[in-house]
Amino acid sequence: MGFLPGTAQAADPSAPVARHAAKTPDLKKAGAQNIKTFKSGAEKSHRGGGAAAAAAADGAVAGNPDLKLALTATNTSARGIHLETVVTSVPSSLRVTISWGDGTLDTIDTAGGGTLENEHVYAKAGTYKIIVGVDDPANMVYRENEVTIVTSGSEFTPHTPTRLLDTRDGFRAPKAKVAPRSSVRVQVADYGFIPKKPTAVVLNVTVTNTTAGGHISAYPSGTERPVASNVNYEAGQSVPNLVIVPVGEDGSVELFNGGWESVDLIADITGYFTQTAASGYTPMAPARFVDTREGLGTKKGQVPGQTSFGTQISGLRGVPQGVTAVALNVTVTNPKEAGHLVVYPSGGRIPLASNVNFTAGQTVANSVIVPVGPDGSVNVRNSAWAGADVIVDVVGYYSPESKGALMSFSPLRWLDTRDAKGGAFGPLEGRGYIASQLSHWEPGDTGVSGVVLNTTVTNTAGAGFLSVAPDPNSSRQYDEGTAVTPERPTSSTLNWTKGRTVANLVQADTGKHGVVDFWNQGWDNADLVVDLFGFYDTE
Secondary structure (H helix, E strand, O other), X not given: OOOOOOOXXXXXXXXXXXXXXXXXXXXXXXXXXXXXXXXXXXXHOEOOOXXXXXXXXXXXXXXXXXOEEEEEEEEOOOOEEEEEEEEEOOOOEEEEEEEOOOOOEEEEEEEOOEEXXXXXXXXXXXXXXXXXXXXXXXXXXXXXXXXXXXXXXXEEEEEEEEEEEEOOOOEOOOOOOEOOOXXXXXXXXXXXXOOOOOOEEEEEEEEEOOOOOEEEEEEEOOOOOOOOOOEEEOOOOOEEEEEEEEOOOOOEEEEEEOOOOOEEEEEEEEEEEEOOOOEEEEEEEEEEEEEOOOOEOOOOOOEOOOEEEXXXXXXXXXXXXXXXXXXXXXXXXXXXXXXXXXXXXXXXXXXXXXXXXXXXXXXXXXXXXXXXXXOOEEEEEEOOOOOEEEEEEEEEEEEOOOOEEEEEEEEEEEEEOOOOOOOOOOXXXXXXXXXXXXXXXXXXXXXXXXXXXXEEEEOOOOOEEXXXXXXXXXXXXXXXXXXXXXXXXXXXXXXXXXXXXXXXXXEEEOOXXXXXXXXXXXXXXXXXXXXXXXXXXXX
């Protein structure tokens, strides 16, 4: 069976094998679908209001009758805007004021007509009205123009785990298995507490009643189906995986059955993203909060069947008070019989949704994004009828003070060790790691703080587990041969047994240099596939 950090293993015979995937994904290009341009032509210039306008008497414009402004605003980052102001004017001393719509004001002194270029970064995602005024005191003329913009990044709102789809009983879909090589549409927008225009949604997708192997791909409706997969399954398995997927123009997402036999699908929502002020994301190097085998975070010993335990999250190990939701990796090990785990906010009802499904003796992990209760804790329930050990690692949190806004995009296959062109060709060696530059970095950069990945291991020659963690080295240090061996992580992202294909979502912290390590913590080779789904931008 798979093993977890904390289980005794023989000492490494040598230093870890390090492989450097030096290329860097073009996140700006991938996120370009979020970038929009907003315009207001010169013909929309008007007298405006305020003291400057009042000072311009009727008819007193003979010296500059055609004074006007044309505005073009373009998203530059999650909350950044580039504003181009084209001023039409006779030669005269002018004062241009820019009200950015968030209480800040810029003033520029210029002369005559021309083009002004200005940049601004908003503190929160949202819709803002930019008002630009130009004052010609000598000719007693004042004109204004305005343009409404929407930031390209999205912020997160947690949602009590709620079922959106269940083909087993016909809930919001026909009561029938999803046919092979076909999809089922999940309507997300305007259901329950979900708004009419979410940009992306967090779903826990579970495939069950499987009779052969295959995979599930989640993608926005109305778009081309991607190569990337989200859930991999085999005959007889019930497999969940967390998905962060953009929502299509019609407010829905597609779940595609990539297998050759019919399957049942279940989808549970745990949150959504909108281009409005809510909670940003702060990634963390994975930190262990719960291990029932050691008594960390709860009492020592297996969680009995049909019982729950609570664990404090806020205010511990780098997680501040006031977080709205937390990103976890939850692992079950040593279960006595089949069942599932449910993770939910303290003080709330036990939801119908499941987060981790397991069979007797299985070690399995899954990513979870869950609201935090009023007391800063979450609950974990073992819904089996017998005991199981539970491990919880925190990988990040959402809060109103966090700056990371999501820039989601169509899935991009970044690394595939089976493919000579896949970024790092050849199986990932046992106890080795691949260091991958996932964001451009130069001293002083503060942009990309984390990336949304789906990691898949396949062709596994033995049992093991995968760890994903930021690297202390820069890509340049690897190129120059001066990189130091990173400390081996203690957290697990996904677990596998020999011959199995297993996937899990990862919200990876890009660290100080934008380099992320993928560790094969097993003793045998395995192939690794990494698909990119988005990134968190702090600007």
